[in-house]
Amino acid sequence: xxxxxxxxxxxxxxxxxxxxxxxxxxxxxxxxxxxxxxxxxxxxxxxxxxxxxxxxxxxxxxxxxxxxxxxxxxxxxxxxxxxxxxxxxxxxxxxxxxxxxxxxxxxxxxxxxxxxxxxxxxxxxxxxxxxxxxxxxxxxxxxxxxxxxxxx
Amino acid sequence: xxxxxxxxxxxxxxxxxxxxxxxxxxxxxxxxxxxxxxxxxxxxxxxxxxxxxxxxxxxxxxxxxxxxxxxxxxxxxxxxxxxxxxxxxxxxxxxxxxxxxxxxxxxxxxxxxxxxxx
Numbered sequence: 133x134x135x136x137x138x139x140x141x142x143x144x145x146x147x148x149x150x151x152x153x154x155x156x157x158x159x160x161x162x163x164x165x166x167x168x169x170x171x172x173x174x175x176x177x178x179x180x181x182x183x184x185x186x187x188x189x190x191x192x193x194x195x196x197x198x199x200x201x202x203x204x205x206x207x208x209x210x211x212x213x214x215x216x217x218x219x220x221x222x223x224x225x226x227x228x229x230x231x232x233x234x235x236x237x238x239x240x241x242x243x244x245x246x247x248x249x250x251x252x253x254x255x256x257x258x259x260x261x262x263x264x265x266x267x268x269x270x271x272x273x274x275x276x277x278x279x280x281x282x283x284x
Numbered sequence: 285x286x287x288x289x290x291x292x293x294x295x296x297x298x299x300x301x302x303x304x305x306x307x308x309x310x311x312x313x314x315x316x317x318x319x320x321x322x323x324x325x326x327x328x329x330x331x332x333x334x335x336x337x338x339x340x341x342x343x344x345x346x347x348x349x350x351x352x353x354x355x356x357x358x359x360x361x362x363x364x365x366x367x368x369x370x371x372x373x374x375x376x377x378x379x380x381x382x383x384x385x386x387x388x389x390x391x392x393x394x395x396x397x398x399x400x401x402x
Binding site for chain 2: 155184187188189192195196200
């Protein structure tokens, strides 16, 4: 269960996201929006850095990809918070700041699974209001077309 | 602006490069397969490899997903270490134009001799 819980969803999310980018899904469909669920979020910064590095070195094998992979992720991909990794709010904020990914994260509970998260535990008041609000509702309002016009 | 002699034009075959030390500045003079001449700083901004030890190639483009084509009017120099590619005429790396770029320098050919101008 440790192996499954640690790797299953985050690995699947990274595999799928890497294929979507390298196979040109976002270049062909610039309005395509993808949300990765139940895989957590603290792998996404590494994936962006690694994909960008590989793209800088091997753009010629995927010449149909016209932008840095991290740009596609910022514009077209979101990831839900559950399951949280046990980092402090300050550590998470630092990671977000380092990677420029404040628009990526959206709150999810995974209720009624035993390891569900609550908003209060994941995004406590010690986190900056701007990032808390983004994760709790603003990122979703901006990302889902059917929520256009809602202001929270 | 001062002229610095590089070599005779016919000493540099199409597709070849030549490393030049210009008062301590490493510069690569490139002659593309179509015969055009360009000069770039001879250091990849990634890890400072000499681009002059890499390759001059037609840029790889794509008309659609899964299909490759070569630009016959656009050339890149490919870094020998990790493959970063820089447009020979602008020094810009297409994969990351904001962060990866090498400086380009003007060249002239006068009476069969290539000169760098600086």
